[in-house]
Amino acid sequence: MVEKMDKVDVVTVGVGWTGGIIAAELSKAGYKVVGLERGGERETEDYYDKHDHLNYAERHEVMHHLPDNTVTFRNNLDQTAAPVRETHDLQIGTDVGGGGLHWAAQTHRYFPYDFEIYSRTVERYGEEKIPEDMSLQDWGITYDELEPYYDKFEKTMGTSGEEDPLAAERSSPYPTPPLKKTKAMKLFQEATENLGYHPYVIPAGTISEQYENPDGQTLNACQYSGFCSRFACEWGARASPNITVIPTAQETDNFELRTRSNVTRVLYDGDRATSVIYEDTQTGEEFEQPADIVVLTSYTFNNVRLLLLSEIGEPYDPETGEGIIGKNFTDHHTSGQAIGFFEDRKFNRYISTGALGMTYEDFNADNFDHSDVDFIHGGHIEMRENGENPIQNNHVPNGTPLWGKEFKEKSLYYFYRSFALNIQMATMPFEDHYLDLDPNYKDEKGDPLLRLTWDYKDNELNMSKFLVEKSAETLREMGADIVDEDHLPEHFTPQFTFMHNAGGAIMGDDPETSAVNNYMQMWNMDNLFVCGASALPHFSATNPTLTVGALTYRAAEGIEEYLNNGGGQLVSSKKSNQKA
Ligand SMILES: Cc1cc2nc3c(=O)[nH]c(=O)nc-3n(C[C@H](O)[C@H](O)[C@H](O)COP(=O)(O)OP(=O)(O)OC[C@H]3O[C@@H](n4cnc5c(N)ncnc54)[C@H](O)[C@@H]3O)c2cc1C
Numbered sequence: 001m002v003e004k005m006d007k008v009d010v011v012t013v014g015v016g017w018t019g020g021i022i023a024a025e026l027s028k029a030g031y032k033v034v035g036l037e038r039g040g041e042r043e044t045e046d047y048y049d050k051h052d053h054l055n056y057a058e059r060h061e062v063m064h065h066l067p068d069n070t071v072t073f074r075n076n077l078d079q080t081a082a083p084v085r086e087t088h089d090l091q092i093g094t095d096v097g098g099g100g101l102h103w104a105a106q107t108h109r110y111f112p113y114d115f116e117i118y119s120r121t122v123e124r125y126g127e128e129k130i131p132e133d134m135s136l137q138d139w140g141i142t143y144d145e146l147e148p149y150y151d152k153f154e155k156t157m158g159t160s161g162e163e164d165p166l167a168a169e170r171s172s173p174y175p176t177p178p179l180k181k182t183k184a185m186k187l188f189q190e191a192t193e194n195l196g197y198h199p200y201v202i203p204a205g206t207i208s209e210q211y212e213n214p215d216g217q218t219l220n221a222c223q224y225s226g227f228c229s230r231f232a233c234e235w236g237a238r239a240s241p242n243i244t245v246i247p248t249a250q251e252t253d254n255f256e257l258r259t260r261s262n263v264t265r266v267l268y269d270g271d272r273a274t275s276v277i278y279e280d281t282q283t284g285e286e287f288e289q290p291a292d293i294v295v296l297t298s299y300t301f302n303n304v305r306l307l308l309l310s311e312i313g314e315p316y317d318p319e320t321g322e323g324i325i326g327k328n329f330t331d332h333h334t335s336g337q338a339i340g341f342f343e344d345r346k347f348n349r350y351i352s353t354g355a356l357g358m359t360y361e362d363f364n365a366d367n368f369d370h371s372d373v374d375f376i377h378g379g380h381i382e383m384r385e386n387g388e389n390p391i392q393n394n395h396v397p398n399g400t401p402l403w404g405k406e407f408k409e410k411s412l413y414y415f416y417r418s419f420a421l422n423i424q425m426a427t428m429p430f431e432d433h434y435l436d437l438d439p440n441y442k443d444e445k446g447d448p449l450l451r452l453t454w455d456y457k458d459n460e461l462n463m464s465k466f467l468v469e470k471s472a473e474t475l476r477e478m479g480a481d482i483v484d485e486d487h488l489p490e491h492f493t494p495q496f497t498f499m500h501n502a503g504g505a506i507m508g509d510d511p512e513t514s515a516v517n518n519y520m521q522m523w524n525m526d527n528l529f530v531c532g533a534s535a536l537p538h539f540s541a542t543n544p545t546l547t548v549g550a551l552t553y554r555a556a557e558g559i560e561e562y563l564n565n566g567g568g569q570l571v572s573s574k575k576s577n578q579k580a
């Protein structure tokens with residue numbers, strides 16, 4: 001027996017950054033919002049003095065429990081997918097705040113090139129630059145159109161940062177000054193400037209000084225405690241939904257948060273969503289929550305899975321190229337790196353925050369001429385001070401045995417004398433990379449798990465090789481005595497460690513090739529909005545959440561317009577710029 005609840009204006013499925021932004025904006029505008037969150041609620045106080053590396057960073061205390069529900073993975077269409085069961089390989093949020101509770105909070109804007117990647121590539125290099133099976137497309141929005149929403153989200157978070165000399169124009173400076181520079185960051189700056197690049201301090205949702213955001217929420221100054229990414233912040237210094245948008249929504253009295261509420265279906269009547277079905281995860285009771293607007297804010301994987309399970313939209317078929325739900329799945333990569341070992345320099349690597357560091361964008365996007373390289377897009381190279389926690393960080397030069405006396409001695413010796421330059425690189429969409437429902441594996445309710453089909457293509461392998469060599473050059477300029485290069489393996493092994501997964505319900509101008517318009521509104525069901533990285537048609541080089549949040553602020557504006565004007569499509573469709 002399913003209990004039917006009173007109808008509300010808006011229901012969100014999940015309450016992380018995207019659900020929190022929708023809840024805050026719509027409840028401030030006077031609409032009744034219910035947020036259904038499968039996980040529980042915790043307070044900042046729960047994390048006081050919990051610098052427990054084993055519990056948080058290795059056993060993933062604040063992340064999703066994979067035996068309950070997971071995804072399956074395979075490299076290509078010919079393989080049978082297997083479930084991902086190692087928590088380390090799928091670190092996704094599960095309580096109120098979602099991944100925003102334990103993220104590193106690195107907050108880059110994407111480049112104007114990203115939003116018009118197809119048109120700009122063709123214009124500069126010709127259509128033949130794009131590999132035959134790469135399903136590249138423009139996003140149906142430009143940087144200039146998204147800029148006000150970037151600005152808004154940065155102000156909600158109190159983002160700290162300094163201007164990237166290669167970035168597009170901003171309408172206002174960062175709300176708070178950049179984080180402090182460590183000795184290693186200064187060395188990186190000097191070396192990259194010598195090489196003619198343009199370094200700058202990474203923008204961060206870890207706040208450099210106390211700040212009150214436009215909604216009246218206060219964030220504190222970061223203490224550089226070093227136990228940051230994968231931990232919850234005990235200081236209220238790392239922007240999270242829990243200390244910004246969720247309390248803002250709650251203060252209006254128009255928002256009701258229901259925890260332990262796992263949504264299993266979206267119900268609809270013709271082309272209108274009518275309600276969602278959810279289960280109380282503690283009692284097993286089922287409820288139906290009717291709403292004028294349904295917003296999926298349950299992260300890429302569950303957004304797409306719910307669409308597929310609810311039979312909304314046509315599932316993508318990689319054999320025929322027909323259908324749209326599941327298309328353009330991309331996994332973002334921070335692997336492939338160069339590591340430097342210094343004999344006569346020591347660095348205090350434990351003084352850090354999740355997003356502390358310096359980077360340069362000279363090889364990102366289309367900031368350099370791609371005529372002579374065999375890939376599209378690029379990446380950035382970063383020196384990160386994000387916490388050399390004691391268990392997992394034993395950098396030793398290649399050739400050192402990975403156990404025994406010599407390993408112990410060198411781990412201790414190089415702990416203070418080494419660091420990697422991380423590479424974050426863009427991943428392009430391909431016709432055979434997609435999401436669908438697994439034909440073999442089901443969850444405990446009997447619903448199919450989501451299946452991920454993905455592998456490296458030449459674009460990633462060539463780009464990684466190019467960027468690893470640039471990193472090694474940077475380390476040598478920094479004075480490293482030993483530089484080891486760590487290249488991508490030929491095939492991807494399923495390690496989805498940073499919730500950087502995109503696609504499956506992509507945005508665009510054209511309902512033939514996109515699921516949602518640039519307000520995240522479904523083309524075929526105009527009171528259903530799908531917010532999150534599921535909308536990104538490709539993965540840019542840097543972290544996604546600032547762009548995802550900016551798009552969600554735009555969606556909130558669209559929903560308000562929709563409710564005020566009695567419905568309808570917010571955007572007229574047109575033929576999109578994409579590969580024929
Ligand atoms: C270790 C780590 C570090 C990261 N660092 C960065 C970084 O530096 N910069 C950056 O940009 N990004 C970073 N990320 C990624 C960032 O956390 C995500 O992009 C962001 O949290 C996504 O927000 P979201 O609202 O789309 O999804 P989520 O944060 O996942 O929120 C979705 C919510 O929906 C709930 N939910 C899911 N399914 C259901 C259902 N069926 N019913 C009800 N509720 C449901 C979930 O429990 C969750 O609370 C990091 C992630 C990790 C794991």
Ligand code: SF4
Nearest residue numbers: 222223225228233238
């Ligand atoms: S390093 Fe700063 S932002 Fe991160 S957990 Fe510590 S105080 Fe919070």
